[in-house]
Amino acid sequence: MTQVIKTLSDRKNDYLKYESKEKLTWxxxxxxxxxxxALERAMVIENIKPQNxxxxxxxxxxxxxxxxxxxxxxxxxxxxxxxxxxxAAAASITNPKMxxxxxxxxxxxxxxxxxxxxxxxxxxxxxxxxxxxxxxYGLTTGQASATTRPGFKMNxxxxxxxxxxxNACDFVMSLNPTFVARTFSGxxxxxxxxxxxxxxxNGFAFIEIMQLCPTYNKSTxxxxxxxxxxxxxxxxxxxPQNFKMAREVAxxxxxxxxxxxxxxxxxxxxxxxxxxxxxxxxxxxxDEVSHVDIRPFLKKLA
Numbered sequence: 001m002t003q004v005i006k007t008l009s010d011r012k013n014d015y016l017k018y019e020s021k022e023k024l025t026w027x028x029x030x031x032x033x034x035x036x037x038a039l040e041r042a043m044v045i046e047n048i049k050p051q052n053x054x055x056x057x058x059x060x061x062x063x064x065x066x067x068x069x070x071x072x073x074x075x076x077x078x079x080x081x082x083x084x085x086x087x088a089a090a091a092s093i094t095n096p097k098m099x100x101x102x103x104x105x106x107x108x109x110x111x112x113x114x115x116x117x118x119x120x121x122x123x124x125x126x127x128x129x130x131x132x133x134x135x136x137y138g139l140t141t142g143q144a145s146a147t148t149r150p151g152f153k154m155n156x157x158x159x160x161x162x163x164x165x166x167n168a169c170d171f172v173m174s175l176n177p178t179f180v181a182r183t184f185s186g187x188x189x190x191x192x193x194x195x196x197x198x199x200x201x202n203g204f205a206f207i208e209i210m211q212l213c214p215t216y217n218k219s220t221x222x223x224x225x226x227x228x229x230x231x232x233x234x235x236x237x238x239x240p241q242n243f244k245m246a247r248e249v250a251x252x253x254x255x256x257x258x259x260x261x262x263x264x265x266x267x268x269x270x271x272x273x274x275x276x277x278x279x280x281x282x283x284x285x286x287d288e289v290s291h292v293d294i295r296p297f298l299k300k301l302a
């Protein structure tokens with residue numbers, strides 16, 4: 001922790017470039033405040049300059065961060081609901097020299113955009129994806145999402161949710177991922193550490209942040225989470241390179257919730273590295289863009 005503070009102090013000017021003068025409009029106590037700070041910290045500690053990164057935001061409370069990071073120094077993209085991974089994936093393979101970070105809520109990720117999550121993982125695009133899991137649709141005033149716990153009464157579910165919640169990390173583990181981690185919006189230090197690891201991963205780094213929503217999700221308070229969290233470093237014999245072990249510890253989201261890097265393939269090859277037509281290429285796709293005269297082609301079609 002002391003080293004983190006020293007690094008941030010030494011790179012104060014870099015940190016301030018990730019700050020914004022925009023008014024923060026999240027509810028008091030919302031987990032997005034901590035998530036944003038942890039992300040900014042991680043970017044600075046990993047020495048990723050604003051001009052070398054691009055942030056993609058989905059619709060929802062997390063998406064409101066699109067104009068609240070950087071002040072003219074950071075490139076951001078605010079996409080369509082559930083479609084942020086596809087947009088970010090395009091950027092990540094077009095110019096892999098840029099660090100691509102995408103963020104979305106549990107609704108956008110596991111309902112509207114679950115198909116994009118599936119193929120983002122299986123394709124192993126070189127990007128960091130952060131799932132903000134506050135277990136409800138917060139921006140539209142607290143409707144139940146795919147991760148809302150059963151029995152809890154939400155807007156549009158006045159009799160209580162009956163479906164079982166999706167376990168995001170367990171679901172992703174079923175897709176043969178190369179990086180899966182879980183952390184908590186109330187622990188900035190832990191989030192920073194996990195995000196740092198995700199930024200350094202070669203492939204699709206999936207991070208679930210279990211997030212507080214004091215306005216609409218009162219079933220899981222900060223105390224509820226703290227009583228259940230178990231850092232994987234404290235689990236005897238745990239090895240994040242052991243897929244079977246990782247899958248087992250990811251399954252409990254009620255009594256003993258495993259936090260930290262659950263699984264990482266240290267030999268991971270990303271999407272571009274698997275393409276035979278990119279082998280030996282020194283340029284990126286964005287470098288290869290040029291004007292092509294298509295008039296001869298059109299004449300053949302006439």
